[in-house]
Amino acid sequence: MYLLEVKDVSKKFGGVKALQKVSLNVEKQKIYGLIGPNGAGKSTLFKVIMGILKPDEGKILFKGENIAGRPAHKIYKMGLACTFQLATVFLDLSAFDNIRLGVMACGKDSDKKIDERVNELLNLVGLVEKKNVLAKNLTLPERKKLDLARALGVSPELLLVDEIVPGLTPTEVANVIELIKRIRDVYGTTVIMVEHVMRVVMSVSEWIFVLNHGEKIAEGAPREITRNELVVKAYLGDKTKNINR
Amino acid sequence: MILFTPENLFFFLNILFNSLIVGGILSTVAVGLTLVMGVLRILNLPHGEILIVGFYVSYILFSQFGVDPFATIPLSFITCLLVGGGIYYLMRKVSARSKSTAVGTGIYQILYFMGVSSLIQNLVVILFSVTPRSINPSYGLNILSIGPFGVSYARFACFIFSLFSLIVLYVIFTKTYFGVAVRSVIEDADAASIMGANVNKLVGIVYVLGCALAGVSGSLLGMVYIFNPYSGMTLLFTVISVIVLSGMGSRGIAGTFIGSFIIALIANLSNTFLTPGLVQASTYTLLLVLLILFPKGFGGGRA
Amino acid sequence: MQVKNILLLFLAVLLLVPVFLSHAPYYFRIIIMLLFYIALSQAWNIVGGLARQPFIGVAGFLGFGAYMTILLAKLLLLPPILTMWIGGVCSLALAVIISPILKLRADFLAIGSLTIPGILYSITYNSEILGSCNGIAINPDILYSLPLFYYLGLILTGVLCYIFYRLQKSDFGLRLAAIGCDQDLAEATGISVFSAKFMAFLLTAFFTGILGGFYGYLMLAALPDDVYNLFWGIQLLLICVIGGIGTVYGPIIGGAIFFLASHFIQITFVELHKLFLGIFLIMVVVFFPEGIIGIDWKKIFSKLKG
Numbered sequence: 122m123y124l125l126e127v128k129d130v131s132k133k134f135g136g137v138k139a140l141q142k143v144s145l146n147v148e149k150q151k152i153y154g155l156i157g158p159n160g161a162g163k164s165t166l167f168k169v170i171m172g173i174l175k176p177d178e179g180k181i182l183f184k185g186e187n188i189a190g191r192p193a194h195k196i197y198k199m200g201l202a203c204t205f206q207l208a209t210v211f212l213d214l215s216a217f218d219n220i221r222l223g224v225m226a227c228g229k230d231s232d233k234k235i236d237e238r239v240n241e242l243l244n245l246v247g248l249v250e251k252k253n254v255l256a257k258n259l260t261l262p263e264r265k266k267l268d269l270a271r272a273l274g275v276s277p278e279l280l281l282v283d284e285i286v287p288g289l290t291p292t293e294v295a296n297v298i299e300l301i302k303r304i305r306d307v308y309g310t311t312v313i314m315v316e317h318v319m320r321v322v323m324s325v326s327e328w329i330f331v332l333n334h335g336e337k338i339a340e341g342a343p344r345e346i347t348r349n350e351l352v353v354k355a356y357l358g359d360k361t362k363n364i365n366r
Numbered sequence: 367m368i369l370f371t372p373e374n375l376f377f378f379l380n381i382l383f384n385s386l387i388v389g390g391i392l393s394t395v396a397v398g399l400t401l402v403m404g405v406l407r408i409l410n411l412p413h414g415e416i417l418i419v420g421f422y423v424s425y426i427l428f429s430q431f432g433v434d435p436f437a438t439i440p441l442s443f444i445t446c447l448l449v450g451g452g453i454y455y456l457m458r459k460v461s462a463r464s465k466s467t468a469v470g471t472g473i474y475q476i477l478y479f480m481g482v483s484s485l486i487q488n489l490v491v492i493l494f495s496v497t498p499r500s501i502n503p504s505y506g507l508n509i510l511s512i513g514p515f516g517v518s519y520a521r522f523a524c525f526i527f528s529l530f531s532l533i534v535l536y537v538i539f540t541k542t543y544f545g546v547a548v549r550s551v552i553e554d555a556d557a558a559s560i561m562g563a564n565v566n567k568l569v570g571i572v573y574v575l576g577c578a579l580a581g582v583s584g585s586l587l588g589m590v591y592i593f594n595p596y597s598g599m600t601l602l603f604t605v606i607s608v609i610v611l612s613g614m615g616s617r618g619i620a621g622t623f624i625g626s627f628i629i630a631l632i633a634n635l636s637n638t639f640l641t642p643g644l645v646q647a648s649t650y651t652l653l654l655v656l657l658i659l660f661p662k663g664f665g666g667g668r669a
Numbered sequence: 670m671q672v673k674n675i676l677l678l679f680l681a682v683l684l685l686v687p688v689f690l691s692h693a694p695y696y697f698r699i700i701i702m703l704l705f706y707i708a709l710s711q712a713w714n715i716v717g718g719l720a721r722q723p724f725i726g727v728a729g730f731l732g733f734g735a736y737m738t739i740l741l742a743k744l745l746l747l748p749p750i751l752t753m754w755i756g757g758v759c760s761l762a763l764a765v766i767i768s769p770i771l772k773l774r775a776d777f778l779a780i781g782s783l784t785i786p787g788i789l790y791s792i793t794y795n796s797e798i799l800g801s802c803n804g805i806a807i808n809p810d811i812l813y814s815l816p817l818f819y820y821l822g823l824i825l826t827g828v829l830c831y832i833f834y835r836l837q838k839s840d841f842g843l844r845l846a847a848i849g850c851d852q853d854l855a856e857a858t859g860i861s862v863f864s865a866k867f868m869a870f871l872l873t874a875f876f877t878g879i880l881g882g883f884y885g886y887l888m889l890a891a892l893p894d895d896v897y898n899l900f901w902g903i904q905l906l907l908i909c910v911i912g913g914i915g916t917v918y919g920p921i922i923g924g925a926i927f928f929l930a931s932h933f934i935q936i937t938f939v940e941l942h943k944l945f946l947g948i949f950l951i952m953v954v955v956f957f958p959e960g961i962i963g964i965d966w967k968k969i970f971s972k973l974k975g
Contacts, residue, residue, distance in 0.1 A: 171857065197859040205857075211850040213915075214843075222847050225840055226859025275859060409776035459955050473849075476723045476779050477910060478954045480903055485947030492944060599783075599899075606780060643795030650784040650791070654770070657781045661772045 122185060124149045124279055124311055125170070125201075130179030130189075132165055139165040141335045142179070147279070152305055153313045154326035154343075158355055161332040163315050167283055171203050172196040183279070198226050202277035206284045208264035212257040216248050216267050219256055223274020242270040245307075246300060262293045269300065276308065283315045298325050319356075323347065331355070376514070383515045385634050387525045389627035391590070394528040395583045395601075396608040396622045397535060402576035403609070404552035405569045411479035412453060413580055414602030415486040418595065420446050420581025421501075421588040422494055428501050435501050435589055436523070439582050446581025450574035453482055458566075483598070490595040501588040524586040531579070536619050548572055600646065603653045604629060610656045683823065687816035697815045703928050704822035705884065706908065710920035711829040712876035713905040716869045718915040719833075719842060721849035723775055725902035726782030729789055730760040730874045732896035734881025736793065739805050739891050749807060750821070753882030760878025764871050771866045783899055790897035804892035807885070818887055825883065829876060834917045845869055849915065900943070904931075907950050913960035922961060 125147040132140040140162050147153060157163050168174040170181055172193035181189045188196055202223075211219050220239045224230075230238075243249045246266035251259060256267060265285055272280055282301065286294055302325065304310050316322045322329065323343040331339040331346060333355040339346060346352055395417065402410045423445045424438040460478045509516040539545035550558040551568050559565045587593075587601075612625030629652075636648040690697040709731070716722050738756035742749045763785075770781050793799045800806075836842040844865050847855040856862045885891040904927070909915075912923025935942045953960070 173853070173857070192861075193853075193856045194859050194861050197857055203857060205854070209851060209854045211847050211854065213850050214846060218843060218846075222843060222855075222858050222860070225843070271858060409780065411776065411780065456951065456955050460958075473717075473721045473723050473775065473914070474954050474958050476775055477906055478951060479776075480725065480779070480906065481947055481950030481954060483947075484900075484903055485944065485951060488944040488947055492940060603780070603784065603787075606777075641795065643791060647788050647791030647795075650787040654767075654781060654784040654788065657773060657777060657784075658767075658769045661769075661774075661777075 123147060123182075124184065126180075126182040127166070127170065128180045128182065130166070130169060130176045130181065132169060132174065132176050138335050140169065140176070143332070143335070143337050144179075145330050145337060145340065147311060147313065149278070149311055150305060150309050151311055151327045152301065152325055153311070154322035154329040155313055155315045155332065156317070156319060156322055156329060157332035159317075160334075161355075162335040163332055164283070165335075166332065167203070167281060167315055170281065171201070194226075197275060197277075198228075200275060200278040201281075202272035202275060202279070203281040204265070204268040204272050204283060204285060206287070208261060208268045210256040210259075210264050210267050210271065213255060215253050215255055216243065216259065216270075217252040219267055220270045220274055223271040226275045238274070242273055245273075245303070246270045261288050262296070265289070265297065266300065269297075269304070273304065273308070273310070277310060280304065280310050280312045281315065282312060284317065285314070286316060286318050286321050294321060301325065319347075380515060381634050381638065382631065383512075383517070385627055385631035387517060387521055388590070388634070389623065389630035390525045390528045390532075391583065391586060392605065392608060392630055393619075393623045393626035394531050395580055395605050396612065396626055397532065397619055398576040398579040398583070399605055400609055400612075400614065400622060401535075401548070401552075402573055403614070405548060405572045408475055408479075409606070410573075410576065411476070411602070412482045412486060413577075413605070414598035414600075415483045415490075416446050416449060416577045416598075417580040417584035417587070417601055418490060418593060418598040419449055419486060420584030421593050422490060423581070424585035424588055425494075425499055425501055428503070429499075435503050435520075435585065436527075439585055442581045442585040443578045446584075447574050447578040449486075449581075450577025451570075453577070454570050454573045487595055487598060494595065496594050496596070498592045498594045499588075500592040501585075503589065520589040524590060527586060528583070531582075532619055532623070544568075544571075600649060603649055604633065607649075607653045607656055610653075610660055614662075687819050691816075694815060697819070699932065701815065701818050701822050701887065703924065704819070704826050705880065705887070706904075706928050707920050707924035708822065708826040708829050709877065709880050709901075710905050710908040710912075710924050711826070711833055711917075712873050712880060714833055714909055714915065714917075714920050715836065715845075716866070716873040717906065718909045718919060719837065719849055720845040720866055720869045721775075721915070722771065722866060722870070723779040723906070724782045724870070724873070725779050725906065726785040726787075726899070727873070727877055727905060728897050728899055728901040729782075729785030730763065730877040731881040731884065731901055732786060732789055732793075732891065732893070733763055734760045734878030735885035735891035735896045736799065736805065736881075737878075738882030739807055739885050740799075742807060743805070748811060749882065749886040750812070750817075753879055753886060756882035756885075757875045757879035760881065761871055761875045763878075764874030768867055768870060771863060771870060783902070786897040786899055790893050793893045793897070802893065804890050804895075806890040809889055813889070818883075821883065825876075825880065830917060830921070832872075837917060841865070841868070846915065903946070903950065907946065907953065910950075910953055910958065911960050913962040914958075916962070918962075919960065926961065 123146045127143060127145045129142045129144055130140055131138070131142055143162070143166060155163055155166070165174065169176050172188065172191050172195070175190045179189065180187045183196075183199060183201055188199070188201070211222070217239060220242050221235060224235050224238045240249070243252050246269060248263060248266060248270070251263065256264060259267060269282075285297055289297065298321065301312055301314070305312055314322055314326065326343055329340060329343055329346045330337060331349075331352050338351045338355060339349045341349070399410060399413050402413070420442040423442045424435055427433040427438040427441060428435050457475070457478060460474050503520060508519045510519050510522050539549060547558070548568055550561065551565055608622065608625045608629045611628060612622040632652060633649065636645050640648060686700060687697070690700065713727055716724055734756035737759040738749055738752045741747065741752040741755055745752065767785060770778060773781055794802055844855065844860045847858065847860060848862055848865055852862055881896065884896065908923035908927045909919050910923070911926055912919030912921065931942070931946070934945050938945065
């Protein structure tokens with residue numbers, strides 16, 4: 122059984138067809154990439170899976186259950202987490218509290234166990250010394266890592282990462298990529314990276330989905346995707362993006 | 367069916383006609399507020415107060431200097447343009463703290479608006495006292511006959527002026543480059559800025575224009591209604607009712623016009639059949655009910 | 670343990686205030702009103718400061734609590750000191766009825782919340798039974814002693830401060846703070862935002878209702894122009910921001926500063942009172958959003974010196 126199955130999902134905004142019968146299947150413990158030029162529908166698909174938007178048609182099966190249209194907080198508790206662009210964290214709360222909120226979503230654990238888990242996650246992302254610093258006083262890369270840690274609080278089986286690369290130096294990017302690999306290997310979490318920057322996604326993903334104009338135009342291993350004509354055309358047609366960054 | 371006598375029918379048709387006139391005037395304000403909301407991403411709470419400022423500017427010119435009400439409109443426009451500019455300038459300082467380009471719906475933003483509303487309201491009370499006032503030009507009482515209906519010249523002139531503004535707005539927003547740029551900002555501010563639009567400048571321009579438009583509407587409405595310094599709030603509630611009913615602008619100017627008509631109709635009906643005391647309660651209740659039923663606007667519209 | 674001694678001394682002074690002020694009812698009333706403002710702000714702090722939901726129409730609960738307290742005292746022939754708690758429950762019921770309003774976005778919530786006192790005001794103003802513009806009054810023969818109000822006020826303030834303090838440290842409080850930071854992110858982190866807002870809302874409404882009863886009792890009357898005045902909401906907002914929004918000491922510090930400043934302004938500039946408040950609010954929000962705590966006192970002192 123697939124971890125996540127998106128079946129023929131469509132979404133319209135006014136007259137604009139943001140998603141047209143998109144289908145994809147996601148297996149456990151892998152890193153996936155979701156790419157496509159600007160306006161391809163990546164964010165919309167992301168929001169639909171997360172429960173922020175309701176699809177007009179189609180089903181989204183997570184661990185066999187249809188989660189389309191369910192409220193976002195229930196989806197998180199089921200084990201589907203996400204990080205957002207621009208490193209959304211709770212700015213007025215400390216790093217510790219940020220992660221704690223994610224962990225608390227599990228529910229019943231004792232305070233001691235919750236604290237243990239928070240410290241474990243702080244360790245994972247390398248923010249142990251900053252645990253009492255308010256999130257608004259952290260640097261951008263630190264906030265992105267905090268965002269990851271917060272999302273991991275509920276020990277999700279699936280993690281959607283929305284454009285985590287923008288704003289990071291190459292070293293920091295490498296750092297984050299290592300982190301994501303560790304998340305897959307140590308926690309067994311499946312990660313779907315939604316990205317613009319192809320090079321990064323290509324180097325770490327095992328399988329790629331490509332969207333354009335709301336439709337899935339290709340999927341496959343990274344090597345095949347770079348050679349895929351449709352994909353190349355989609356990107357070269359978009360003047361603001363360069364395939365070989 | 368004793369109810370449907372010719373007199374009663376005429377009576378109701380009169381109410382409908384009247385609502386059409388008032389609805390037209392109301393829709394100008396509503397469109398202004400919708401535009402500002404679309405571009406600012408937050409409801410402009412002082413909008414009602416700015417409208418009242420426009421009214422009082424015209425009132426002073428009319429009652430103290432004998433200027434014809436319609437001639438006061440340019441000054442009312444400029445005054446509210448400047449007031450809007452001042453509010454916007456300080457607002458930028460408030461929103462700069464939240465580290466985002468959009469003016470978010472943060473609590474500081476709301477506090478700021480409440481402060482501005484309170485300030486304007488109390489300034490007006492000090493300058494003009496709480497006496498209810500209205501602008502009544504001598505020709506205002508002459509009745510113009512349109513078919514079987516009679517409407518005062520003043521009211522009719524306001525209606526025509528409002529329709530004119532709506533048409534102008536429509537043209538600006540569909541045909542000019544400026545209008546298209548603004549619409550792109552409303553749709554997606556980040557995309558618009560990538561395309562080269564100076565988002566901050568555009569937002570500022572739309573904001574001050576929206577305020578100026580509100581001021582002009584205040585001058586016009588002053589010929590139709592009686593205002594006191596606290597009328598701004600009631601007007602704001604009415605206009606917001608229009609916006610919510612019109613789906614937060616998702617149905618365009620025409621949708622807002624229809625929404626204004628319906629709200630004006632309800633207001634007229636309650637004015638006619640309810641005791642004066644309950645009329646205000648009905649304005650509030652209407653808004654409350656609309657907000658509870660349609661937290662995201664009628665039809666779940668996006669701005 | 671010097672701090673402990675100072676605190677005990679402070680507590681002793683607090684408890685003995687009535688002794689000092691027994692012959693100065695004017696100042697005594699001022700102190701009681703100060704306590705009232707602090708308690709009221711602390712109650713609002715739960716939904717407005719912690720969860721940052723700008724529910725400005727808090728006068729609705731205040732007035733409703735006041736009216737119900739006095740009405741029940743008259744109908745059931747019970748002392749207001751008892752019916753005040755029922756007044757709180759009535760406000761709680763009102764809160765439950767209008768709770769759908771919490772689904773609204775912040776700006777619409779602010780406006781929507783103002784309709785509540787507006788509607789209640791109109792209904793009371795135009796109803797003979799409820800005394801219309803003269804409101805309803807309590808029979809002045811009842812038990813009325815300033816020390817009573819003082820200790821009652823002290824207890825209410827203390828309880829509310831304690832509740833807020835514990836709330837802030839609790840898991841529920843953390844969730845509210847998260848909602849206050851970023852509602853959508855909170856929802857995506859497994860927090861059921863509406864339920865949390867609802868609970869906070871009920872808490873605020875309940876205590877505001879009780880305090881409404883307290884106010885009505887203290888004033889021996891509830892007048893629509895007073896208790897349903899939209900200005901209450903703005904005052905509480907300002908107090909919380911001055912003192913530091915969402916903190917337990919915020920209402921205390923803010924309450925003290927605001928109340929005393931407001932009193933002073935009211936005496937010296939009677940007409941300009943509300944105007945100053947508007948200006949003050951704008952200045953605070955634009956220049957000192959973190960309140961008085963956020964001001965970098967060290968910087969200012971060094972600038973003054975050097």
